[in-house]
Amino acid sequence: MKVKANQPPSLTLASLTCDRDLYRFGNDQVNVLVVDLDSPQREVCVDLLLGTSIGSPTQFDQRNVRLNECGLGIVRFDDLPIGTYQVVRTEASCEIDGCEFSVAGFQLAPLVATIGQIQLRKKALSCTLRISHFSKPLTGAIRVDLYDKKSRIDSRPVSVKQGLAIVGLEIDGDGPHHLEITMVKDSSATATIPLPGSERQQRQETVLTSSGLTTTASLMPGQGTTEALGLHVRQTEQDNSPVQITDTLRGVVRIEARQDIEDCVVCTCAFLSPRPTLGEVANARSPNAHFRRLGNLSAGNVVEVPSSELAGLISVGCFVDEKPWEARAVTLHRCDWKPAVQIAPNVDSINQTGFKDESDRETLFEPGTKVSMTIDLGTDESGYAAVVIRDARLQPSSRPKQRLAASIKLAAEEAQPGDVETQTVYGSSEQSERYPYGAHYSTQTAAIDDETLSKFVDRELISESQADHVMESAPECGKPYFTLLEDFGYADAEDMSRALAEIYGYQFVDLDSLSIKEAIIELCPESVARENTVIPIREDLGGILVFAMSNPVDLETIEKLRFILNRRIEIVLATPDAIVEAINHFYGQVEGDYADSMLQEFTDTAIDFCETMDEGDESVVPSPVAAGDRDFELPSSQQLDQEDAHVIFCELIECPSGRGQAAVDLPDRTGRYTIDAFIVSGRQWSHVENEFDVHSDPYVKLQVPKFLLDGDQASGRVIARCQSGNFSLTVDRDGTSVELHRADAPYDPVTTDHLTTTESEFTFVVGLGRYTAKVCDRVSGKTREETHPVEPLGKLVEPRRTMRMLSDGERIELNDQIRRIRLLPSVQPMKQMVAEATANYDHLCCEQTAAKLFSAVVCLANQIGSGEPIEKSCTAIRVGLKRQQRMWLPGKGFAIYPGNSPDVTWGRMATMHLLKMDFVSELIESNSMARSLLGEVRQLARESAKHYRIAWPPESIGSSEDAYAQLRFGHGDQSQALEYARLQARKPIAGVRTFWRADQAIAAAALLRGGSEQAGTRASDSAEAMRLANRLFDELGPEGRLYSTIDSVALVVLLLELSRAEWMQSGATIAVNDQAQTIADALSSTVPIESLQTSHGTLAVEYLSYVEQDWMQFVSNTPMTVQLMVGGHAQSQFQEGDAIELHVRIKQGYKAGDLVWVALPPCLSRIHGGGQVKQFAVDMEGESETAIRLAATAPSSHPFCPPASQRFLVCLRNMYDEDRIGNPGPISVQVAK
Secondary structure, eight states: OOOOOOOOOOOOOEEEEESOSEEETTTOOEEEEEEETTOTTOEEEEEEEESOSSSOOEEEEEEEEEOOTTSEEEEEEOSOOSEEEEEEOTTOSSOOOOEEEEEEEEEOOSEEEEEEEEEEETTEEEEEEEEEETTEEOOEEEEEEEEETTEEEEEEEEEEBTTEEEEEEEOOSSSOEEEEEEESSOTTOEEEEEETTOSHHHHSOEEEEOSSEEEEEESSOOTTOEEETTEEEEEEEEOOOSEEEEOOSSSEEEEEESSOEEEEEEEEEESOOOOOOHHHHHHSOOSSEEEEEEEEEOTTOEEEEEOOSSEEEEEEEEEETTEEEEEEEEEEOOOOOOOEEEEESSTTOSSOEEOOSGGGGGOEEOTTOEEEEEEEOSSSSOEEEEEEEEETTOOOSOOHHHHHHHHHHHHHHHHOTTSOSSOOSSSSOOOOTTSOTTSOOTTSSOOOOHHHHHHHHHTTSSOHHHHHHHHHHHHHHOOOHHHHHHHTTSOOHHHHHHHHHHHHTOOBOOGGGOOOOHHHHTTSOHHHHHHHTOEEEEEOGGGOEEEEESOTTOHHHHHHHHHHHTSOEEEEEOOHHHHHHHHHHHHOOOOSOOHHHHHHHHHHOOOOOSTTSOOOOOOOOOOOSOOOOOOOOOOGGGSOOGGGOOEEEEEEEEEGGGEEEEEEEOOSSOEEEEEEEEEEETTEEEEEEEEEEEOOSSEEEEEOOSEEOTTOOEEEEEEEEOTTSOEEEEEEETTEEOOEEETTEEEEEEOOSSBOSSEEEEEEEEOSEEEEEEEEETTTOOEEEEEEEEEETTEEEEEEEEEEEEETTOEEEOOSSEEEEEEESSSHHHHHHHHHHHHTOSOOSHHHHHHHHHHHHHHHHHHHHHTOOOHHHHHHHHHHHHHHHHTEETTTEEBSSTTSOBOHHHHHHHHHHHHGGGGTHHHHTTOHHHHHHHHHHHHHHHHHHHHTTOOSSOSSOSSHHHHHHHHHHTOSOHHHHHHHHHHHHTOOOOSOHHHHHHHHHHHHHHHHHHHHHOGGGHHHHHHHHHHHHHHHHTTOOTTSSOSSHHHHHHHHHHHHHHHHSOOOOTTOEEEETTEEEEHHHHHHOOSOBSEEEESSSEEEEEEEEEEEEEGGGOOOOSOEEEEEEETTEEOSEEETTOEEEEEEEETTOOOTTEEEEEEOOTTEEEEETTEEEEEEEEEOTTOSEEEEEEEEOSOSSOTTSOOOOEEEEEEEEESSOTTOOBOOOOEEEEEEO
């Protein structure tokens, strides 16, 4: 008897998950939990990409994190601009799903909705919801919408009583899915609940075993399911197989013989294996497979076999009535931990609160207090807990538990436990004796479907009545068409195989008459040939290995052969019987115990997986260093308010002996919070999630819009509660009292200085300003207040760091625009800031990637000069270079993006950026690692320069770049180059300003370089260069660079030249705050500088100002249309609760770099990630038109006022051309209650 061990599927226990899906730009920190249980105490690299997986995401940042002894780590990102992002691990040895999140301007509604229980039965989804409104259990009507990504697929009205509701929905589509909940009487109250595990592949049931109790698993729970490793396992009907495999979840599997069986052998293979070295792969016996020979078993005998750690495959082979029989099952080692999270007002409290049942959720905590959190892993083993405490309204769409469970489910599907290769002999079907156990092919039988049968009829291979007979018989006997056609005598195997070869365009071969060399047979291991019922027959030119197989449409096997054998594969067709006979002829019909030989083959066959594996899609240019410090205060309107306390805790807590503690500072605001803890000890993990309320007495909640266009009005609301029933309430706007109206009678103003109730709700008219609501308990004297600003829509006030070169007698002082002055010892800090900001540019075409590479190399040079570590920067530059190389098409030039066609304009610009590496080479010569890396970049630069016929250094002068390069390298006529730079320096603004600025910056660099070489002209050339430099510094943006990568790189070149000169003498005297001081004393002084003046020489001065960006001031020169549509019809008046599409079209068509920015009014929202998104950007991604889903979430006017419209803004900007602007102006929309 032969026993064949099945190769277990691989399993990677790794994930990347964010603490939520939506973040507020300018405020929120993104926390990414990195899990890799196979890589404890290793350093891993995490890439942050800007853009979605559907489009062409570009590298934005890169971080390294060292995982702890449990394989956990946290990566944090700050100050991200508006956009959609992905987090991925490109350095992982196997594919690990990333995570996505969005950064936008949004506000949260006072509706909190979470799922209590959820069950899925086929397409029927039932959920129990917990819903609160203004921190109080809701009673009323809601609408629950089920979305498949952006498409609504079901909607149900639901009644909520005391905060609880039950809803039934029908789920379909690929997912992921989420619920959107809207109050019927108040459409501004919305909530979003993601449904982890709802993707089609994750929610569909995977068969774990079908021998005995049929066992299936899904990532979504169902009625009667049991959870194991994040999978929800269901057991259904029991079949009548001769051997039953049961108890697959408890670590010991029961194998029961239902009738007498012979020569029973059991093989267990773990999915999870340690990461072996190459030597271990080649030489060591596999730790995965374990064999146990049970021999003969009588009916009723039960044998218990230990299952694999975590997850694995158990295979049982035996003879029943002298015929071979096989069954397989997936085993899961269920974690029996019962973890718990406990919090208390402080560590000494005797009233410690543990969330172990539903009644415990009513415990309240005071805002602004400190609580103690205790983690109990539910085991005495040491481990870690990754704990996030977040606002319950912002839930992530994915968690580590679901990601790891999805990996196990996928491995279980690859194991195919419910699809064994032989059929049972005790039950519905009978195993054919001519299918020997040593070479299965029932699943490799030639594919014949109804269409192929019809083609057989057309070729007169069979008759139409014979085809009908086969189709009628197949469902009854469960045999494939190929077998039935043979069994009925309608066609023989060779005729059918020849016909299939003709239909699918393959060659047919007669293996009996074919001479196959032993050297060819040795190229394919026996296990591969038998597993897939294939035989190698020859090797063609180019190393192509030709296989004979019987199924012409089995693309999976062809791909498997390519991967396993590291060869290009082609196929020919042969009959199934001929292939089996050839396998037995060439590999031998082995008798006796086959297990040891198979196991040895698994471990001894050394296969090189490296050469043909595709490299990961590292479309990245990393951030080599962190952003510069910005130690200043924002204007009051930009200060972080309490509404921004979305995540109050995100840390890894060590739990020695299964216990851990941490102190948590609660924010000074009320609300419901979720505790989310992912727990790991060794290779076991679990998860616990609970909620708690932060509440105060008295209580006040202020609801006003975040943004409003100047001149518009909106409706605000305030809720106040006080248990004493005796309180006062005030709302003011910028210190002036606001008139309040009762929510149920909004037409008459009321006084609120003496309220005798426990709860009151009022509305008011809202305009721009800072609103403060204050409640005072008149009995206890306790007060509570809440403040929120209403900021101008489409206006942003951002800080800007810039520099000015002060020359003979020039003065700078604080004023309304200049808020801080700092004397610099050199231009080095400004050079570093501009280079960093350019290296961190958001997008990555071939020109931008080259610009980022050049800037990153400048940063690297700065690190070498200051003695800082450079390893991370070198790694980052290598990744950027790899992307640049992916856009290089030898003989054709650079593609603008990977996979696109060549673009001459942008390709030449990219080449010029790469050639500029020569400007930095002397700064990194001292470091061998950096020198070698720069050599690779310069090699690509030389190759591309040759293609574009760019002489370097330039032979003639046609641009400021040519003039500077000649002066820089001492090449050509130096006086002619300098004169050309002087002419360009006086050139007025013309054409695209980005290119004008780039030309001016390079011209200034040329004047500095040439002037320094010709003493007679140094003073005038230097003065002109300083004038140009200051003009360019004045145009620096808040992000620390100029508008595009083109002019920013030119400015970096200018700063390189400025940094060469010694501009200041430490002993020279200057006037600081109108007092004479030496430069050395001024640099060491801590006294704030209010004014600074130089009498002679040049000073480098940094100053801080604020830049206001007003969309209303953008002058449009690119026509565009903006429409709000319902049901395909454009309109401007809507009802609260309407689903709306925002359509934007660029009339003259898309231009590379086009972005659409949207700022919505209070009455409209983009519902996403649990928030109501108000300001966001959309990348047109090559299209001239886009549609964005919105909702009418509030009336556009207060009931006290006449019906009125609100206005919103849509602007077109271009990342290259700042003068390309589309701005139709304010667009009116009216929403009625």
